[in-house]
Each structure stands twice: as structure tokens, then as C-alpha cells.
Amino acid sequence: MHWHDGVRKRRHAPDYFVRLADGRARVVDVRAEDDLDDDTRESFTATEHACRAVGWEFDWLGRPDPVFMANIRWLARYRRTRCGQPQAVADRLLGVFREPKGLWEGAGSVGDRLQVLPVLFHLLWSGALETDLVGGLMQTDSLVWTEGSR
Secondary structure (H helix, E strand, C coil): CEEECCCCEEECCCCEEEECCCCCEEEEEECCHHHCCHHHHHHHHHHHHHHHHCCCEEEEECCCCHHHHHHHHHHHCCCCHHHHCCHHHHHHHHHHCCCCEEHHHHHHHHCCHHHHHHHHHHHHHHCCEEECCCCCCCCCCCEEEECCCC
């Protein structure tokens, strides 16, 4: 980003530019709190003002929770659409987890876990199924439920 703030020329390379589903724009910088010096804070403040001037949002995010990131890294392996197949298994999983139950128990009730777990993880990645991603690393007894049923 390059702009003039009324006093001087400025520039900033944010970490992300995000277009939200409703069309809004958001600029995101990621920096741990303990890595912020005065110059960085001032740069983020100036960037936030510039974003607001053009109708964008600005967000500064600190260091992500390590447990959350470990769970997300695991689920990201199953992000591709092919992992959500066959559709019949996905449909059965959505039915099984209408009532919250343990991951291992629910997967086993659908069929061979070697075939079912990739579909289950894809549904967790996509948000069709939910689990607590911050309370601890996913385990066989982690509760899983369909969106909004908890």
C-alpha cells in the first residue's frame, strides 16, 4: 500500500488483504505483541487510518494459539474436495453427529474408520461439522457435532 497521509508519503506491506463474503475489504497484519516496537505500532495506526479512509477494515492479530494452530494444520491436510467423498459417507456423518458424540465412536458407527475419517476431517475443515479446536489437541474422544446442534 502506498499513500500520502497529509504529512508524508507512506507505504506498508500488510500480511493479508481479505475480501469478505459480504464484499467488505479487510487488511490484516499478524505480529506477536512482544514483537511490536513503537515504529510498528505507529505504522499499524497509520495503516488503520488509511484503510478507514477508503472504507476498508484493518485488523491486527497476535500470535495464534498453538493448540488451535496444531488442530488447523491437521485438518488442512483434508481441505481438498476429494477428501469429502464419497458423498454417502459425508451424509451419514452429518446424520450421526446431529447429537454430539466422540469422534472415534461416531466414525466407527458409519463404517470402516480408514475410509470414514478423511471424510470426517474434511467436514470439520469445511465447517459442516464442529469440534473444540482450542481446548486441546483433537483426540479420539473429542466431541463432534453438526453446525449449530451443540
